[in-house]
Amino acid sequence: MMRWFVLAISLICLASNTCLADPIDFVHDVRPILQKHCYECHAGDVRKSGLRLDVRSEAFKGGELYGESILAGKPEESPLWQFIADEDADLQMPPEGPTPTSEEVAMLRRWIEQGAVWPDGVDEVELADPTNHWSFRPIEDTTVPQVIRTDWPQNAIDQFVLARLEAQNLSPSKAASRADWLRRVSFDLVGLPPTQKEWEAFKNDDSEGAYQRVVDRLLASPRYGERWAQHWLDVVRFADTHGFEVNTERPNAWPYRDYVIEALNQDVPYDQFIREQLAGDTMNADAATGFLVTASVLLSGQIGKDEASKRLARQDSIDEIVTNIGTSFLGMTIHCARCHNHKFDPISQRDYYEMQAFVSGVEYQDRKFEIPLGDMQRDQRKRWSQRRSELHLQIATVAPLADSTAPRPMVNSYENIDRFTPVRTQQVRFQVQATNRYEPCIDELEIFNVEGVNVALAEQGAKLSSSGNNVSPNRHELRLINDGNYGNSSTWMSNEVGGGWVTVEFAQPQLIEQVVWGRDRLGKFSDRLAMEYVIEVRDEKGAWKSVANSANRHPFDPQKNSHTPVDIDSLAENKQSHVRQLIHEKDELTRKLSQLANSRAVFAGTFREPDEIRILGRGSPEMPKERVSPSVPDLFGATTLPQDSNEQQRRLALADWIVSENNPLTARVMANRIWQGHFGLGLVETSNDFGHNGVPPSHPELLDWLSAEFMRSGWSLKHMHRLLVLSSTYRQASSFNQAAAEIDTDNRLLWRYPPQRLMGEVIRDSILAINENLNLEMGGPGFSLFDKRGGLSGFSPVKSFDKDGLRRMIYSHRVRRERDPVFGAFDCPDYGQSTPRRRESTTSIQALNLFNSRFVIDQSRVFADLLKDQHTDTPQQIEEAYQRVLMRPPTPQEQTEAISLVDQYGLASLCRVLFNSNEFLFIR
Structure with a gap:
């Protein structure tokens, strides 16, 4: 009123x-x-x-x-x-x-x-222009400063650093020893300690370019991508579960992790790296769009059924994408403007919702896509296939031959092995004569020569023909029968009920002895199974000759049908355990090969007609205001698309703007992340926030020079690594200088190399590498750190590991809100929030975990056994242990104390002590 x-x-x-x-x-x-x-x-x-x-x-x-x-x-x-x-x-x-x-x-x-006349010049205060912030200004072509001491700089980085030191009457520290530098650069670039052989080679290399050769070797290693992918995955919040209360597993999230590793190893230009993550579906890099959906998300069953709940959940999912884009690529907290204008930066609510419009057609879910395998995946697939072939031959020794009078195991929907006397041919025909139901299906027809090679694979040059097939998009096509993939989604299906045939023609004649086939190697379906069949080869005259058939197999019994192609119970008792072990290993390889396939499921962005985006009052979907078009924040100029722009155009336009040289943030943010990865702290301490609420750069001119150099290099991350680790700034010793510390307590002027503790993942990987127990198998689904891979709560840790569990920790299955029980204490993130920089805490739990955990105890014993295999006397074992863990021999006092420890408690106890030492845990 x-x-x-x-x-x-x-x-x-x-x-x-x-x-x-x-x-x-x-x-x-x-x-x-x-x-x-x-x-x-x-x-x-x-x-x-x-x-x-x-x-x-x-x-x-x-x-x-x-x-x-x-x-x-x-x-x-x-x-x-x-x-x-x-x-x-x-x-x-x-x-x-x-x-x-x-x-x-x-x-x-x-x-x-009267017009609300407010005269100029009468404000209580005069506001600074919020757009005139250092990070929003164009990257300047900075002049490299002149310095007094000219014998120290190795490159322009050193001149910028030295100029600041000289201005404060400070001097850089002396150079680190060769051992310290090699250990430092090895951990930085590949996340593993140098081997004794690598140390000896570098120590004895006095020629020019010795340091450069070490760096080139490390950057060429596939371990480099594994190390630096960890930094990126921290920033984008990658995990293998969905998060929130239920925390359901994302079984197909890992291809994005593998994409990042492969892209870094190939030194994909950073601008292309960004484009692929935003619009990889247009660039034959579908797995890259996993970036768009790395964050936590509610699943359909967790969202209320009322329309208001659905609208809110949709807003939350789009907000997560904008958050990832803003913090990861731009170092901006754009998402803070969801409910109101940004309190610190010149980002309005309108700006925020216009950014939403770029990605309003992105959804979260699994999808199938065709992808060419990268070098890493091809090498891995080759190794797995070869090992699986070896297992086929070993298992086949306990299976009767196809032409034997003894009956073979029953026809199996999972896998069937037909062996026969080796025969040379260039064509094999598999002819189905009857099924248990409907048209026959075969997920993979494998034909092995006497060398154990599957010569039926398309990549071996084999060609196919068939009597016809039931084709549906990307399913049941003839090409799927020899693509190396298993499971119902990769099967050939005949168009003839109860019959049909497939012919495989090799690139050249082969001496073959085994045909392996299945209806569904993943074991989900048992219908459409070929019950009666004949396998024929074509001789030199063109005539078909039978080499195996179903006549002497047991009849199909659904109650007894199993995944095991051998009747183990009929074997001698002393063989049963061995055969079961072989079959288990082969089944695991089958599962992995099915996941590492040209046709692959991935949890990544899926795309549809964009939602209509409106500004929301107080950020509530129930308070819609005017509709907006896709546009970048006004702060950065005009990049606006019409409201009717299609979904793909929107993401491509966004990517083009982010990597534009007119955008001053992208190069600055990534150059800073690279610097942080080597020095522990970025030139900008708040590496996810370059806005007004962030910390200004310690060396603004150096940051601009690095940013410009990054773009000049073609956005090459490896070029930037070389510049940094070959600089005198990086080569400094980490020794403390009281006088310098009184002037620059936090070492922001870099008068010494800042000591850093190893990341939790690096500690684990290094322990395994030192005792030669590290499994270097790359890619594929992650190994489990807990007894389950998703769920509400109650994750019991796995305490002992073998095979897959001894891979690098980046290949672990990452559960949101659950840190690794041992190494998570070393400040590993919980993957729920972006972690631009790992904090370095010091807690008693860290020491207790490293000394008393089952993992460290087991690996200490493995290390002790390795030392005993190499040396028979205790002093030599102790010296070898020190060399491997600390890259130096023990001092006389350490030797004496170590001998006493080993005599009293055993060599494994000394190994545990060394793994607990600060000298091992810190990079200096």
Whole structure:
């Protein structure tokens, strides 16, 4: 209800020509009212609801809730006057303190009616231009500074660092020893300690370019991609579960992790790396779009069935994508403008929702895609296939030959082995004569020569023909029968009920002895199984000759049908365990090969018609306002697309803007991340926030030079690594200097190399590498750290590992909110939030885990056994242990104490002590 006296006075004023004619003076008449009733909550640093009334531009812009607070000439539509004059307003103002008098209310009304004149130069304060922030300015072509000491710099980096040191009358530290530098650069670039052989080679190499050769070797190693992928996955919050309360497994998230490793190893230019992650579906890099959906997300069963809950869940999922893009690529907290204008940076609510519009057609789910295998996957597939062939031959020795009088195991939907006397041919025909139901299906037809090679594979040059097949998009096509993939989704299906044939023609004649086939090697389906069949080869005259058939197999029995192609129970007892072990290993390889396939499922972005995006009042989907088009924040200029732009155009336009040389953030942010990876702290300490709330760079000119050099190099990360690790700045010793510390306590001027503790993953990998127990198999599904791979709670840790569990830790199955029980104590993230930089805590749990965990005890014993195999006497074993763990021999005192320890508690105890030592755990 409007105060009657306010209305009365207002009407009197309206009726009075004299009242209207008198101009209102803002300084004399209006500002005192605002100071008295408004400034306590809406001036200076106190800006409740984002409203500030002591600066003209801010006052007219309004706050977070109601837009413009003052509309010149329209007092009834101006929230400022409404909330003061109307007792029933949503926000009665002021909430506390003296109520404005009727004269004051009338004065504000008259001022607004007369045009709300607020003269220039009368603001309480003068605001700095928020767009004139150091990170928003163009990258400058910085001049390399001159320095007094000219014998120290190796490259421009050193000149920038030395110039700052000299300005403070500081000097850099002496160079680190060769051993310290080699250990440092090895951990930095590949996350593993140098081997004794590598150390000896470097120690004895006095020729020019010795350091360069070490760096080139490390950057060429596939271990480099594994090491640096960890940094990136921390930033983008990658995990193998969905998060939230249920934390369901994402079984097909890992291809994105493998994509990142492969891209880094191939030194994919960073601008292309970004494009592929935003629009990889247009660039034959589908797995890269896993970036778009790395964050936690609610699944359909976790979302309320009402429409309001669905709208909120959709908003949350799009917000996660904008968050990832903003923090990862731009170092900006754009997502803070979801509910109101950004409190620190010049990012409006409109800017935020215009960014949403770029990705409003992205969904979260598994999808199939065709992908050419990278070098890593091809090598891995070859190794797995060769090993699987070896296992076939070993298992086949306990299976009767196809032409034997003894019956073979029953026809099996999982896998069947038909062996025969070796025969030379160039064509093999598999002819189905009857099935247990419907048209026959075969997921993979494998034909092995006497060398154990599957010569039926398409990559071996084999060609196919068939009697016909039931084709559906990417399913049941003839090409799927020899693509190396297993399972129902990769099968050939005949178009003839109960029959059909497939012929495989080799690139050249082969001496073959075995055919292996199955209806569904993953064991989900047992219908459409070929019950009666004949396997034929074509001789030199073109005639077909049978080499195996189903006649002497047991009849099909659904109750007894199993995945085991051998009747193990019929074997001698001393063979059963061995055969079961072989079959288990072969089954695991079958599973892995099915997941490492040209046609692959991946949890990644899927794309549809974009949602209509509107600005949301207070960030609520139930308060929609005007519709917006895809556009970058006004701060960065005009990159706006029409509202009817299709989904793909939107993501491509966004990627093009992010990698544009006119965007000053992208190169700066990544150059800073690379620096942080080598020195522990970025030139900008807040590497995910380059905005007003972040920390300014310690060396702004150096950061700009590095950013420009990054772009000049063609966005090459490996080029940047070389620059940094070959600099004198990086080569410094880490010894402490009290005088320098009094001037620069935090070593931000880099008067020494900053010591750093190894990451938890690196500690684990290094222990395994030192005792030669590290499994270097790359790629594929992750190994389990817990007894389950997703769920509500109660994750019991796996305590002992073998085979897959001894791979590098980046290949572990990452469960959100569950850190590794041993090495998670070393500040591993929980994968729920972006972790741009690992903090380095020191806790008693770290020492207890490294000394008492089953993993470290087991690996210490393995290390001790290795040392005993190499040396028979204790002093030599101790010296070898020190050399491997610390890259130096023990001192005489250490040798004496170690001998006493070994004599009393055993060599494994010494190994545990060395793994616990700070000298091992820290890079210096």
